[in-house]
Amino acid sequence: MIILFAYLLAFASATLIAVNIKSSEKMNFYSLNRQSPAVDFKTATINGQAPDKGLYFPEQIPQFGKDFFNNTHHHSPVELAFQMMQPYVGESMAEDKLYSIVEQTLNFPIPLVNVSQGISSLEMYHGNTLAFKDIGARFMSRCLGHFVAEENRKVTVLVATSGDTGGAVADGFYGVDGVEVVILFPSGKVSSVQKKQLTTFGGNIRALEVKGNFDDCQQMVKQAFADQDIQSSLFLTSANSINAARWLPQQFFYLMACLQWPDKEHPPVISVPSGNFGNICAGLLAMCSGLPVQHFIAACNANDTVPQFMHSGVYEPRQAIPTISNAMDVGHPSNFVRILELFAQDRARLSSHFSAVSYSDEATRQAISMVNAQHDYLMDPHGAVAYLAMKDYQLQHPQSAGLFAETAHPVKFYDVVEPVVGKKIPLPPAIEKIMDKPEIAQVIDPSFDTLKEYLLCV
Numbered sequence: 001m002i003i004l005f006a007y008l009l010a011f012a013s014a015t016l017i018a019v020n021i022k023s024s025e026k027m028n029f030y031s032l033n034r035q036s037p038a039v040d041f042k043t044a045t046i047n048g049q050a051p052d053k054g055l056y057f058p059e060q061i062p063q064f065g066k067d068f069f070n071n072t073h074h075h076s077p078v079e080l081a082f083q084m085m086q087p088y089v090g091e092s093m094a095e096d097k098l099y100s101i102v103e104q105t106l107n108f109p110i111p112l113v114n115v116s117q118g119i120s121s122l123e124m125y126h127g128n129t130l131a132f133k134d135i136g137a138r139f140m141s142r143c144l145g146h147f148v149a150e151e152n153r154k155v156t157v158l159v160a161t162s163g164d165t166g167g168a169v170a171d172g173f174y175g176v177d178g179v180e181v182v183i184l185f186p187s188g189k190v191s192s193v194q195k196k197q198l199t200t201f202g203g204n205i206r207a208l209e210v211k212g213n214f215d216d217c218q219q220m221v222k223q224a225f226a227d228q229d230i231q232s233s234l235f236l237t238s239a240n241s242i243n244a245a246r247w248l249p250q251q252f253f254y255l256m257a258c259l260q261w262p263d264k265e266h267p268p269v270i271s272v273p274s275g276n277f278g279n280i281c282a283g284l285l286a287m288c289s290g291l292p293v294q295h296f297i298a299a300c301n302a303n304d305t306v307p308q309f310m311h312s313g314v315y316e317p318r319q320a321i322p323t324i325s326n327a328m329d330v331g332h333p334s335n336f337v338r339i340l341e342l343f344a345q346d347r348a349r350l351s352s353h354f355s356a357v358s359y360s361d362e363a364t365r366q367a368i369s370m371v372n373a374q375h376d377y378l379m380d381p382h383g384a385v386a387y388l389a390m391k392d393y394q395l396q397h398p399q400s401a402g403l404f405a406e407t408a409h410p411v412k413f414y415d416v417v418e419p420v421v422g423k424k425i426p427l428p429p430a431i432e433k434i435m436d437k438p439e440i441a442q443v444i445d446p447s448f449d450t451l452k453e454y455l456l457c458v
């Protein structure tokens, strides 16, 4: 077993307290709004968000020694991932159960592919739904399934999606006992592939096609969580990306990057396409645990709330602007508060490890085209934004080498990518398989009363 030193997160008062935690000891999560009690991993997973609406944050950041990440021939990636996660889960789950969940989560390859001189792509998208969200959704669904079985309860996961999240959540929860999933998606506003991914499961996954837009869906879900009648007859929970059980396992991507990075003397710069900032926040957490990373870049589209903040110190949430990298169309990124907490609200300290930049759709299309023509590598719009950020960083720091996160398979955004590269992208077998399946979705009006009736009579 590795030795863990955990520093109590007392950065705010500038004291670092080193303590030893044994793997079985208790790790709590506190609310970043600090008005609700701290809870263990199990409760954090079931609640999703603290009662005071704050995000849960771990009280301690486990410290792994240098050897843990460098001396890796003796351990499989699954073993290392298990060891990274174990301190957070603590006594909430038996070790063998957690090990098997980690094993089932990491059921797809995460290859590091060289694209051009000094720039590689970490392909996070080889999971079932072809988006990086599969890791978080698989891990969270299995944890939640385990916890409700222990409690002998049934839960209903209610989720609104603009496309990608719903597919990963449906796939992750499909067949998990004790969990019913209801997904609301806006009619006519998801791609044909995404619609298949939402509506072809059946079983414990039900899809509601709402005659409205994404905001309507989200509004209906919010009302359901606040409704007394629903709350008293169903145990509702959300599979939102702020859930700690979705956030923490995303550290595995950065572990996999580090294991494959060839130059152990010079750790990589890592550029991550960011919307709600959960993925990059997991990378920063892994770095704070000792993972060797030179620098993190948050690559954004026109939604530049965080780049503006890093520049001016003023955090100004806005309305989301629609772009071609639409999974990053977020004007008020929820996870940024976790990043600030990691660096004790100190923007100067944060900037020595982290920068944030923004690119237009035009630049994104050009990057897709250029990299396809010159390097024979196909990027999706999200990965392309991250590629641009990595490329510009390298221009300013000529000695640096790094990688960008490719968060979705380019075929998921074929309507953007195909016209730019002037060729068809073949469907991967996993998607081809579902394209002929019948779609089952109930079409409903964008009204809360309709949703309520639906939830209460099933």
Ligand SMILES: *Cc1c(COP(=O)(O)O)cnc(C)c1O
Pocket: 131, 132, 133, 164, 241, 273, 274, 275, 276, 277, 278, 279, 280, 327, 328, 382, 407, 408
């Ligand atoms: C969700 C998503 C993102 C943004 O990830 P965050 O963790 O919200 O920053 C980027 N790319 C793709 C393809 C996504 O689905």
